[in-house]
Amino acid sequence: MDPEQSKDSNWKEVVGLADGTDKVAIYCKESDKEAWTEEAEEKGYPSRSKYLYDLVIEGQRVRETDFFDKPGDSEQNEELRERINELHDEISRLKGSPDGDPNLIVPDLVLGELSEEYRTHDELVSSILDSDRIENHVREEVEDILYDLIDADRAEYQIGHGWRHVPEGDS
Incomplete structure (x- = not known):
């Protein structure tokens, strides 16, 4: 048993977590921690922990699909990233008009x-x-x-x- 958990065997109940939930400590720069907290708040997450959990799951899914940089595909991936950025820019320009034309x-x-x-x-x-x-x-x-x-x-x-x-x- 984790020494921290042995201090208080009912810590999950005290914090209000479901059975099967456990904690994982990570070490990072203070600036990263602050940035993650801000991002979580901006995206409407109830906690930084939930936000980081979702990021880890999302990262696992991306890795499992081998989306990034298979040998020989890096040029095509870069082109796709550029096209995605262009489309994001286009969407930003066109926002706010019901028929899609800029105001x-x-x-x-x-x-x-x-x-x-x-x-x-x-x-x-x-x-x-x-x-x-x-x-x-x-x-x-x-x-x-x-x-x-x-x-x-x-x-x-x-x-x-x-x-x-x-x-x-x-x-």
Whole structure:
């Protein structure tokens, strides 16, 4: 029997754990412990212990499937990881719009046109469209998208000519 368990043979009952449950001590950096605690809280886990348990089980499943780096597959795995990251970025950009299109008008643009005086919908729309703020917002969005497309080898830029679409297979 573990010396710690012999101190208090009914420790599971005191802590409220089910039969068949045991504890495992691990040693780590304090910074790791703090990070795991924060991650557990952010993900809604009731405890750091439950969070770490789930991570261990998940790691075992990944290892059992031989998902990572079989000999000769590392290039394909890297490509898949990059594609996953691209898709995560795409999802982040498209969030918030019911039809999947990014929101062109952000609340700050509308709020910037409101004042203490009442204005009709048409007056607000005209004011927003006439302002430099919408043009600057659109320019920033287009620029971000163009650089994302370059990163994904779907567009290219040439000084003196501008931007162009790169069909798949041409990059």
